Amino acid sequence: MRTDRPGGDENRGSRSPPVATTLLATGGLALALYVSAVPIRAGPPLGRFLDPVHGVWSVATHAELPARESHQLAGAARSVDVRFDDRAVPHIFAANEPDVWRALGYVHARDRLFQMEIQTRAVAGTLSELLGTRTLEVDREARAQGLAWSAERAFRELDPNSDAVRAARAYADGVNTFIEGMTSGDYPLEYHLLGARPQRWEPRYSAYLLARMGLTLAYTDGELQRAQVEALVGKPAAAALFPENAPIVEPIQPNGQRAPRFDFIRIPPPQRLDSAKLATATEIRHAMDPFGAHANIGDEIAVGSNNWAVSPRRSASGHALLAGDPHLNLSLPSIWYEAHLVVPDTLDVYGVTLIGSPFITIGFNRDVAWTFTNTGADVTDYYAETVDNDAHPTRYKLDGEWKTLEARIETVRARSGAALATDTIYHTHRGPMQRWGKTWVSRRWTVLEPHNTMDAFRRANLARSAAELLQAFEGYEVAAQNVLTADRAGHIAIRSNGHFPIRGGGSAPKGAARDFGRGDVVRDGSSSANDWTGYWPIADYPQSFDPPQGFLSSNNQQPKDPRVDPRYLGWDWPAPWRAMRINALLRADSAVTPDAMRRWQTDPVSEQTTIFLRAFLHAADSSSPPVDSSVARAAHLLAEWDGRFTKDNERAVLYSTALDELARRTWDELGVPGAPPEDRVRRVATPNSMILAELLDDPTNAWWDIRSTTDVVEDRDTILRQSLAAAYDRVVKIHGEPGPAWRWEKTRRANINHLLRIPAFSRLGIPMQAGPGTLSPSAGGGTHGASWRMVVELGPEVRAWGTYPGGQSGNPASSRYTDRLPKWTAGDLDTLRFPRRASDLAGRTLTSSLTLTPVTSERKQ
């Protein structure tokens, strides 16, 4: 007998193999079948995953665009010609609007299907069905917020024959046509990793998307943090640290000033801590945000959007120019997808779409361009409710009468369908109610109100002038945005657009309210007099049309000068450093070019630096006796700094660290109670840098004193010197002696995470030309940044340039996954192709052609 490997099976003739061989084969096969068929930990079963035809390897086969293909498109009335240019942008030529929306749904699904599903599930609170129990709490919070619930209600209330509903349905047709034509080998990579399959797309999901944007752009719980600050340092100080009106006035609506106005006041000293009040406020806040995921008030990480426009008389070409760069949380794939939608004689619009939406969100057509920044208005209010039963409420008190609570049962399920958690969400007439500590609090939020924002985008896509564009956005309700527009006739205009609540007066919870018209306090829910009584009339919105100064800009700052209109619109506005910088650039240049606008989008200068650098150097100079060596070295280094946050700069890191040290020392009174003294980083909230600048004007203010040093009273210059010394020592400790190791690019980096935060599919540690207060600010974890940059020249032929961090494809294996990243990092823009006819794209400019034809049986009918 001869036995071959493996297992000695090779028995010549019919002699039986040894039992050991049979056992070995049985065990080996069982093991192989087990790893092939059964998921191991969170991973997929290996058999299906590694299958070259149906598994993960097939992802490579659809990573690139085919030169030419044709598919049927359910619901289409006529053939649709989709031409992908050399930047993989689809130019969709259709005979009617519904077919354009269908085709857009199809190409969105083809390039970004997993993104569509994950963002939909995030709103609906069904992530656990895809990702397992790790997202259970996220799902529960999403359901408690009621975004999907309100979006469904809003969508149901729309006229079924309205353009918005028709568009959402047509778009869903396109998405589902693609999904239904897929085999498992066509699934995006993430589905292979999760062992899942795509879900169908429902028209209402487009409304979910808008709700999600509302969450991103218009959700603040600052009232609760403010309550904590008040408990820590008293009401007068809290009001000055987080003021209704910005102390540096550079509003969006021009006020005739030729320079920013500094309305500095003396910040009241911190009062004694109110322990009982703080405990309550902290309990409520912790209950509301158990993961500490919500940004603190004063954090300057999430905002940075800019837009500006110049009228023809201030541009080199004599045409209106517009630039925009909305800053958002960066992700791969990007939130944006470029597209060009054409229906002859009706629609010809180019720009970026949100995945899940059938319209161009930011862009331009043959006549007009538009872009947004976030307004940051206060559109959320909280009400402390009186309920009949703390544990299981059924009624709440309003004007002395008990009202019945609506109850909504929300069950989060696993993929198997098993219930993971069931919650009862109560609603008052204001909105969903949650228990925060011992208090039941309901929330009214414009995002949860019925609205028809989708229709506004559809009308904007068709606008023929800046005036028409603004008219289209009169129907835009959430989330409040500063809409900037310019047209080919040379008009420029801006309006802070959205629903701004008018708040009623009435009683307030004991010790809570000071100003009934404001929304920065938790209001008493037992009185209907505290309810909203309506929304601002559009005529009162912050706005401007063809201002005499010849330019307009917005950078998330307070929209109106409070001397012009003192009404409450919000509070804790971001510092206007970016507004000051861009307005200075615009005032100084009466012949602006598109290229200058491109450069300004990544301009490395910060107006903030001018103020703080001067203060640091003055403090170092004014010391008597002479300063210690670290201060002297730091001052020497900063004195020779050009104030620019370029990648190769070797001084910016010292300045940035000194500013951080300054905030640590100055705001020590705002430290989290109970935290060890050396932990000066964690604060209940941090006043933004313009408040710190305001304090610089008051050298002996009690806020400069460090509470823990009871034997000495520090003043401004002492703290500035201490900060300089500490910064120098810290930077040397981290980076070594001054030199190339101090290059700014080693410190300031962008981190663009994959949607599932998979490092292999993320792009991390990207060096950036950005600093605190620059037009392209970068702070914190580097996860926020310019999500889209665009410059448009409104001449006889509209010309435009743009880019975003990522690429059109959501497939990590595709060359189009991150192909735009190099230019985005360098601050460059691509020329955007804007052909009038499909045939204008040919040869080198054409990558792929997709023909979508009506379903044959439909065509016969």
Next chain:
Amino acid sequence: MTVALRLVLLAAAMAVGTAAFGWVAVPVIAAAWGLIARLQRGTALAAGLAGMLAWAALLALDAARGPLEPLAQSLGSLFSVKTIAVYAVTLALPGLLAVTAALLARSVATQRS
């Protein structure tokens, strides 16, 4: 029929089977092969090689249609292994399935006969 030709035909059957029915076709075809060729030498080894050959051919087809190497690099990075290991596991799996299935089928068949 030469050994090489048998191997190629078996691999082709497994490739077609994978395309039609997925990975499960590999052990099924290998088991069938173990029964049919139970009297021949190298039955299990041939099945294992054919499984690997079949998936290697299918991977080559994938590579011809798209960027396989960047995908392999991403997967290697994802699982913290070298790129070559991703390929190796992909080819080892059908090999293991096929060799054990063929071996078991042959063992059972010869014990009964």
